[in-house]
Amino acid sequence: MHRNFIKSILSIIILFVISAKAQEDELLMKAILLEENLAFIKSADIYGELYKDTNKKEYLFKEISNRFYTQDKVAESLKKLKKFNLSHPKNLIGKRLLISIYLQEKSYDDARIVGSKLIESSDRDEDLELVASSCLYSGKYKRGVELLSKLYKKNNNEQVLLRIVAVMTQYMNKNIDAIKLLETHRIMNNASIEVYKMLIDLYIKEKNIDKILNIYKVLYKKEQKDEYKRRVIEIYVYKREFKNMIKFLEEYKGNNDILYDLYKKEKEFKKAINLANKFYKETKNPKWLAELAILTYENAENKNSKKVLNKVISLFDKSISLGVDDSIYLNYYGYTLINRDIDIDRGIKMIKNALKQQPKNSYYLDSIAWGYFKKSECQKAYKIMKQVVEKEGLKESEIKKHWEKIQQCTKSTLISLTNN
Numbered sequence: 001m002h003r004n005f006i007k008s009i010l011s012i013i014i015l016f017v018i019s020a021k022a023q024e025d026e027l028l029m030k031a032i033l034l035e036e037n038l039a040f041i042k043s044a045d046i047y048g049e050l051y052k053d054t055n056k057k058e059y060l061f062k063e064i065s066n067r068f069y070t071q072d073k074v075a076e077s078l079k080k081l082k083k084f085n086l087s088h089p090k091n092l093i094g095k096r097l098l099i100s101i102y103l104q105e106k107s108y109d110d111a112r113i114v115g116s117k118l119i120e121s122s123d124r125d126e127d128l129e130l131v132a133s134s135c136l137y138s139g140k141y142k143r144g145v146e147l148l149s150k151l152y153k154k155n156n157n158e159q160v161l162l163r164i165v166a167v168m169t170q171y172m173n174k175n176i177d178a179i180k181l182l183e184t185h186r187i188m189n190n191a192s193i194e195v196y197k198m199l200i201d202l203y204i205k206e207k208n209i210d211k212i213l214n215i216y217k218v219l220y221k222k223e224q225k226d227e228y229k230r231r232v233i234e235i236y237v238y239k240r241e242f243k244n245m246i247k248f249l250e251e252y253k254g255n256n257d258i259l260y261d262l263y264k265k266e267k268e269f270k271k272a273i274n275l276a277n278k279f280y281k282e283t284k285n286p287k288w289l290a291e292l293a294i295l296t297y298e299n300a301e302n303k304n305s306k307k308v309l310n311k312v313i314s315l316f317d318k319s320i321s322l323g324v325d326d327s328i329y330l331n332y333y334g335y336t337l338i339n340r341d342i343d344i345d346r347g348i349k350m351i352k353n354a355l356k357q358q359p360k361n362s363y364y365l366d367s368i369a370w371g372y373f374k375k376s377e378c379q380k381a382y383k384i385m386k387q388v389v390e391k392e393g394l395k396e397s398e399i400k401k402h403w404e405k406i407q408q409c410t411k412s413t414l415i416s417l418t419n420n
Contacts, residue, residue, distance in 0.1 A: 040066040057091065060084060062095055068104070077101065085114075092122055099130055108138035125151055129160070141171045156194060161185055165198060173366065175202055186218075193219070209235060233258065242266055269299035286322035289315050290329040297336060302338035309340060327364065335367040344374050362392045370402050378409035 033040045047066065050059040064077045078101055085094045095118040102111035115131030128151040135144035144169055152160045165182060168174040182199050185191055196219050202210040213235045220228035229252065236245035242262055249259045256275055263272035273295045279290035293315035300308040316333040334350030337343045347373040354364050366388050372381035385406045394400040 007188060027339065036407060045236045053336070057084065057088070057094070061093055061097060064101075068097070068101060074101065074105065089117075090121070092118060092127075098125070098129060099134055103134060103137065106137075108134060112138045112140065112148070119147070121152075123150075125155060128154075129238070136167060142166055145172070156189065158189070158195065169202065175205060178202060179206070193223075209239065213239075217248070224252075229255070264295070269295050273299065286319045286324050287326070287329075289319035289322070290324050290326070290333075293319065294329075294332055304340065309336075309342065312336065324379065325353070327357040327361070330354040331361075331364045331367055335370070338367065338371040338374055341374065344371055347371055348375075362388045366399055366402060373402070373406050373409055376409070378406060378412075382410045 013092040019166070047059045047062040050056070060080065064081055067073050078098075081094060081098050081101065083096055085091070087095055088300045091316060092146050096116055099111045099114050099118065102108070102114065109304065111134035112131070115134045118127055120133050132144045132147035132151070135141075135147065137376040139236050145164055148160055148164045148167075151157070152164060168178040168181075179199065179202050182195055182202070186195050186199070196215055200212055203209075203215065216228050216235065217263045218234060219225070232248060233245065233255070236242070236248065242265060246259065246262050246266065246268070249255050256278075260272060260275045260279070263269070263275065273292065276288050276291045276295060279285070280292070293312045296308065296315065297303060297312045302308065311344075316329070318331065320333075330350045331354040334347040334354065337347030337350070348368060351364055351368045351371065353359065355368065358364060365384050369384040369388065372378075372384070385403055388399060389403050392399055394403060
């Protein structure tokens with residue numbers, strides 16, 4: 001009789017356990033389905049029931065996670081989780097959830113205190129980042145950077161580095177240290193454009209134009225974008241480093257128009273001649289014949305050489321016959337004819353045509369005054385040259401030379417007239 005009673009009790013217990021398990025499974029399936037259909041609040045309510053019935057931590061974590069997403073019953077979740085953590089001080093998941101809720105509720109100091117306990121037991125990447133966040137939000141920047149630096153050393157994650165740099169520059173006034181970190185990273189790794197742009201921003205703050213230039217050169221070499229090449233050119237112009245700019249453009253083709261102007265500016269006439277010939281072959285634009293005439297003359301060691309002058313005249317004549325009438329070329333050709341005593345009258349005529357386009361151009365007026373001087377028409381030359389000097393002064397050596405010669409000529413003419 002006693003044995004039969006015990007068997008009956010055991011059967012009842014087994015049936016109860018099986019029934020309870022079936023009920024638990026049914027509620028669990030329901031909670032999962034609700035979760036899949038984004039009904040997080042209802043799902044959280046069921047997980048709450050399951051935790052109450054079973055005391056299984058998994059259900060508590062699921063309930064709190066769902067409430068975390070929906071901001072539902074946050075105070076209640078926080079109370080439950082704090083109680084759980086007191087009872088289970090070694091459970092890391094509970095600590096992570098608690099830190100997340102504290103951060104969400106802007107209880108940053110509480111998050112940091114729990115975080116310090118979490119990383120005593122774990123150095124997982126996500127834990128270091130979570131605790132670093134709690135330190136940064138609570139204003140403990142040095143500690144936050146220490147934890148992020150530890151994480152960066154572990155995984156070399158660029159986004160972590162950028163976060164470190166942002167904190168160092170915005171809150172710790174450590175621009176130079178931040179630059180060192182970024183420079184080391186870009187040298188040792190295939191850094192993203194974001195790293196380079198952050199370096200540029202920092203070098204701008206430090207007013208280090210040479211470093212900015214270097215970064216843009218590296219960026220252009222890396223990506224061949226016109227934007228970066230344009231920045232390099234702009235900086236070279238700002239620094240007036242035209243020789244270095246020439247080297248850069250010669251290395252990276254595609255800006256022959258700028259390179260041509262630089263060759264002329266830096267008096268690298270042979271290189272300019274090669275480019276001008278190339279341009280003429282490609283375009284057949286007679287302007288390039290006029291450019292070649294100027295370059296041939298400027299490149300000549302002996303500017304009185306008949307061979308040189310004949311070539312210059314031939315190139316200018318051909319360009320003009322093909323329709324070139326730009327005042328710049330007319331003045332240059334006209335002045336050459338005058339200054340070299342080749343054909344003064346023709347030179348004056350050309351400069352007059354140039355002055356029709358730009359009647360107040362001081363350089364054209366200087367040229368025609370010199371033409372009248374060469375013809376010994378000193379009064380006419382003096383009248384024009386006086387306008388040039390009044391406007392431009394005597395800073396330019398050629399204007400000064402012409403003015404002195406024309407003044408002497410005028411005085412000599414007046415003396416001669418007086419004596420007669």
